[in-house]
Amino acid sequence: MKNKVLSLATIIALGSSSLLAGDIRVSGFMNIIGGVNDIEPNDAVTGKTSESYIGYDNQYDFTNQSLAAIQFNSTITDKMGATVQLIAQKREADDDIRMEWGYISYDATDELRILIGKTRPALFLYSDYIDIGFAYNWITPPSEVYDQANITNLDGVNIAYATELNDDYTFSTTLFGGNTSTKKRNALNGSTLDFVMNKTFGGEIALTNEYAKLHLGYIHSRVTETTTLNSTFPSELLFDKSEASFYGVGLNVDYNNIQFASEYIGKELDETISPDVTAYYAMIGYKFGDFTPNYTYSVADSDMKYSSNSDVAIKTQVNSMRAGNLDDRTSNTIGLRYEINARSTFKIEYIHTNLTHSTYVAETTSLKEKAEMINTYRVALNAIF
Amino acid sequence: MKKIILSVAIATTALMADISVVVNPNSGVDSLTQSQVKKIFMGKTKQFPNGSAVRPVDQNSGSTYKEFYKKIAGKSPSKMNKYWVKLTFTGKAEAPKKVGSNSSVIDAVKENTKTIGYIDSSAVTNDVKVVYTVK
Numbered sequence: 001m002k003n004k005v006l007s008l009a010t011i012i013a014l015g016s017s018s019l020l021a022g023d024i025r026v027s028g029f030m031n032i033i034g035g036v037n038d039i040e041p042n043d044a045v046t047g048k049t050s051e052s053y054i055g056y057d058n059q060y061d062f063t064n065q066s067l068a069a070i071q072f073n074s075t076i077t078d079k080m081g082a083t084v085q086l087i088a089q090k091r092e093a094d095d096d097i098r099m100e101w102g103y104i105s106y107d108a109t110d111e112l113r114i115l116i117g118k119t120r121p122a123l124f125l126y127s128d129y130i131d132i133g134f135a136y137n138w139i140t141p142p143s144e145v146y147d148q149a150n151i152t153n154l155d156g157v158n159i160a161y162a163t164e165l166n167d168d169y170t171f172s173t174t175l176f177g178g179n180t181s182t183k184k185r186n187a188l189n190g191s192t193l194d195f196v197m198n199k200t201f202g203g204e205i206a207l208t209n210e211y212a213k214l215h216l217g218y219i220h221s222r223v224t225e226t227t228t229l230n231s232t233f234p235s236e237l238l239f240d241k242s243e244a245s246f247y248g249v250g251l252n253v254d255y256n257n258i259q260f261a262s263e264y265i266g267k268e269l270d271e272t273i274s275p276d277v278t279a280y281y282a283m284i285g286y287k288f289g290d291f292t293p294n295y296t297y298s299v300a301d302s303d304m305k306y307s308s309n310s311d312v313a314i315k316t317q318v319n320s321m322r323a324g325n326l327d328d329r330t331s332n333t334i335g336l337r338y339e340i341n342a343r344s345t346f347k348i349e350y351i352h353t354n355l356t357h358s359t360y361v362a363e364t365t366s367l368k369e370k371a372e373m374i375n376t377y378r379v380a381l382n383a384i385f
Numbered sequence: 386m387k388k389i390i391l392s393v394a395i396a397t398t399a400l401m402a403d404i405s406v407v408v409n410p411n412s413g414v415d416s417l418t419q420s421q422v423k424k425i426f427m428g429k430t431k432q433f434p435n436g437s438a439v440r441p442v443d444q445n446s447g448s449t450y451k452e453f454y455k456k457i458a459g460k461s462p463s464k465m466n467k468y469w470v471k472l473t474f475t476g477k478a479e480a481p482k483k484v485g486s487n488s489s490v491i492d493a494v495k496e497n498t499k500t501i502g503y504i505d506s507s508a509v510t511n512d513v514k515v516v517y518t519v520k
Contacts, residue, residue: 073479075479078431078440085474110430110432115476120475128476160477210459384470
């Protein structure tokens with residue numbers, strides 16, 4: 001962590017010195033998030049169920065979800081610019097500082113903007129600004145929905161068109177296409193899964209006015225997966241040019257003191273045993289001066305497909321791959337946001353989650369379900385600069 | 386009685402001073418509407434109505450900044466920040482550059498025909514042209 005802070009400090013220092021040289025603008029944001037829940041890892045009584053939940057177990061943690069980001073933006077001509085956004089954050093894989101956005105922008109007209117490089121597709125309502133805690137009420141958006149967004153960045157092209165329908169309404173549509181890859185470390189056996197997502201394309205359609213945004217998002221991808229696990233890993237468990245589709249419809253409203261957000265999303269993974277998922281949430285908040293108490297109800301429903309093969313080895317792998325992250329779950333979240341000033345907020349949150357783990361029973365095609373209840377407590381400081 | 390009215394008038398003027406939207410005298414722009422000013426400062430257009438490029442500059446977060454956005458967009462500084470972070474960190478648009486107070490805005494406008502800024506009306510000089518007055 002110290003190294004990360006140091007490197008970021010160096011970057012900031014470099015940024016400031018180039019500020020003198022040219023027209024480079026520096027901005028950024030930070031989330032400092034602490035959390036704890038009542039999960040007992042490797043609990044002998046309940047058996048190995050959740051290793052952790054949304055990054056936390058029964059030990060206080062202040063690093064898992066904290067992050068610091070810095071963005072450099074430079075105008076090349078009146079129509080062209082270059083932007084780099086770096087984020088320092090502890091991750092499952094080994095990256096400490098990663099480039100989250102890095103693109104050349106071209107404003108063909110007031111309505112049409114083209115980004116070439118690394119961008120973040122607006123798949124769900126908060127996908128493209130999910131890291132900026134300052135911009136919403138939650139500490140992080142509901143994990144039931146946002147854990148399903150496996151594609152967070154694309155190396156390719158992003159074409160955005162926005163036009164004002166009248167004085168009140170703006171219609172916008174964004175098309176994106178490219179490739180991406182992610183790594184996922186299996187906490188149980190230390191192996192790494194590499195996902196390569198080629199021929200990824202999709203789009204967003206949105207209708208916005210002063211108070212609300214209606215959003216439709218879609219992404220299609222072809223996923224290939226490799227693992228560092230030994231050769232006994234059943235290849236039929238891996239994605240092999242599997243077709244994956246993600247979609248979401250959402251609405252958020254910020255009208256006077258009333259705040260509302262709701263989304264329904266789906267994930268369909270063909271030619272793989274990984275479950276299809278549907279998920280949704282609804283959030284309501286009310287602003288009393290600087291305080292915004294809010295309540296969120298969120299649900300994720302996964303549809304296990306694998307039922308014909310009775311191979312014990314495969315079932316064991318399925319169980320271990322699924323542990324802790326793809327179960328059915330329902331959360332009730334109560335949160336409070338406090339505006340410290342126009343550039344920073346403090347938040348507290350309590351999440352009560354009911355999980356149902358479905359695991360295969362060896363030698364049979366039946367599923368065993370086990371219920372678990374988790375209470376998570378989080379605090380956060382968000383700032384923008 | 387007259388004195389009281391006068392004092393009240395002065396006090397009110399001091400509290401709610403007009404803000405002038407200013408451009409370079411050689412910009413070729415003579416006047417703008419509130420809707421045009423709003424579009425420029427909210428990043429919805431990159432051009433003056435006559436088609437030439439425009440670059441808005443902001444004051445630092447002081448009373449003029451607060452008053453300007455309250456009047457043209459109905460937004461508090463906190464709401465303006467929320468508005469801009471969603472655009473600047475997602476590649477949609479860049480926020481106006483913050484240059485400082487009245488005199489720095491005048492300097493920026495004086496130097497470049499594309500620049501547009503806003504200053505307290507009492508600070509207007511011959512170096513800039515007023516194209517809209519926020520009351």
